[in-house]
């Protein structure tokens with residue numbers, strides 16, 4: 001019976017040294033923190049000297065360990081939240097994908113007569129790290145999002161079980177905009193363009209991938225500006241600029257000019273440039289901006305071109321001077337044949353002083 005007694009004693013001893021993991025499978029979202037609950041047992045006669053946690057990528061018996069009470073590192077993501085009696089719970093902050101795998105607890109205890117005994121709970125707790133996912137559904141199934149469309153964004157935490165659904169929050173360009181598992185955008189406008197993410201409400205450090213919504217639309221706010229002014233002086237330079245908001249950007253510009261109710265095309269560039277403007281360039285101008293979703297016409301601007309007063313005077317003077325000489329010349333030749341000496345008296349505007357020019 002002595003063998004039986006020894007066997008039972010041995011069993012008792014084995015049972016006395018043990019580590020219990022309350023959750024053998026733990027799922028966590030990347031960026032969140034997770035607690036691995038744990039308790040450990042050893043004979044009363046022993047006293048715990050050191051505690052360690054290891055990851056299966058290293059030797060869970062020999063280490064190196066991700067936590068070791070003998071080499072304190074307070075800044076580490078790994079925190080021992082248990083004690084040196086029976087609680088060996090472990091916390092991992094800002095969980096990363098490479099934290100996936102088995103985590104095991106090891107402790108070293110001394111007996112009264114300084115016998116040192118290490119023990120590893122080799123079963124361990126297996127950690128799974130997942131990403132938050134965003135599923136975007138569009139009723140019309142199009143790849144691109146157009147003004148007026150609706151879009152449904154749903155946040156999914158694949159750690160969730162049926163009776164345990166996470167609370168989610170939504171961000172647009174990093175600003176909180178919504179709480180709840182789904183975010184529904186109806187009758188989308190250009191202002192809805194942006195980068196969307198979701199997070200777990202309980203763990204602000206978690207974030208899904210970025211969903212970029214780029215709302216496309218036809219030209220809007222098409223307008224014409226005139227530099228330097230729509231009241232121009234003949235001979236100066238004038239620039240008309242067509243501006244418009246569109247996504248994708250405006251592909252084609254067309255300029256139109258209306259004069260006496262006839263509209264003609266006046267250009268194909270975003271800018272209409274007159275290096276030297278003439279009075280006949282005056283009139284009503286508008287532009288049309290086009291992308292793949294359509295066209296929009298601007299309102300019209302009226303370009304007024306004033307002639308230069310000085311120019312008119314010069315032209316008048318030249319005209320009068322020329323006509324004067326011309327008339328005098330003609331009259332002079334006519335009078336040559338009629339009355340050789342009295343002709344110059346009929347000249348309408350010139351004095352007699354220059355008559356020597358034509359005499360002889």
Ligand SMILES: *[C@@H]1O[C@H](CO)[C@@H](O)[C@H](O)[C@H]1NC(C)=O
Pocket residue numbers: 038039081082087088089
């Ligand atoms: C172990 O300690 C942690 C942190 O102090 C506590 O949350 C947990 O309830 C404890 N576990 C047991 C079994 O006492």
Ligand SMILES: *[C@@H]1O[C@H](CO)[C@@H](O)[C@H](O)[C@H]1NC(C)=O
Pocket residue numbers: 096098099
């Ligand atoms: C795990 O990944 C993080 C960054 O993603 C890195 O800093 C760390 O060194 C990695 N740890 C191991 C053990 O590979």
Ligand SMILES: *[C@@H]1O[C@H](CO)[C@@H](O)[C@H](O)[C@H]1NC(C)=O
Pocket residue numbers: 140142143
């Ligand atoms: C997008 O959906 C609209 C209907 O809502 C359809 O008229 C259009 O052809 C679709 N565009 C593409 C690129 O599939």
Ligand SMILES: *[C@@H]1O[C@H](CO)[C@@H](O)[C@H](O)[C@H]1NC(C)=O
Pocket residue numbers: 152153154182184
């Ligand atoms: C958006 O999607 C979620 C999850 O699929 C669904 O429960 C919800 O009814 C949808 N909302 C709309 C307005 O389609």
Ligand SMILES: *[C@@H]1O[C@H](CO)[C@@H](O)[C@H](O)[C@H]1NC(C)=O
Pocket residue numbers: 173193194195212
């Ligand atoms: C969205 O993200 C893209 C790529 O990261 C970036 O280029 C863009 O500027 C972001 N948009 C906004 C509105 O922050």
Ligand SMILES: *[C@@H]1O[C@H](CO)[C@@H](O)[C@H](O)[C@H]1NC(C)=O
Pocket residue numbers: 190220221245
């Ligand atoms: C068009 O102009 C209005 C009013 O100025 C402005 O609110 C709107 O954002 C503009 N639209 C675009 C696409 O720029």
Ligand SMILES: *[C@@H]1O[C@H](CO)[C@@H](O)[C@H](O)[C@H]1NC(C)=O
Pocket residue numbers: 236237
């Ligand atoms: C247009 O006229 C302004 C003065 O009215 C002058 O400063 C500018 O250089 C001219 N531009 C060109 C391209 O001739």
Ligand SMILES: *[C@@H]1O[C@H](CO)[C@@H](O)[C@H](O)[C@H]1NC(C)=O
Pocket residue numbers: 251252290291292
């Ligand atoms: C822009 O003009 C080019 C050349 O005339 C034409 O091929 C193209 O279809 C036009 N684009 C749009 C959006 O109308």
Ligand SMILES: *[C@@H]1O[C@H](CO)[C@@H](O)[C@H](O)[C@H]1NC(C)=O
Pocket residue numbers: 256263288295296297
């Ligand atoms: C813009 O004006 C042109 C020329 O008058 C016309 O043919 C076209 O239909 C107009 N476009 C729109 C969108 O009103």
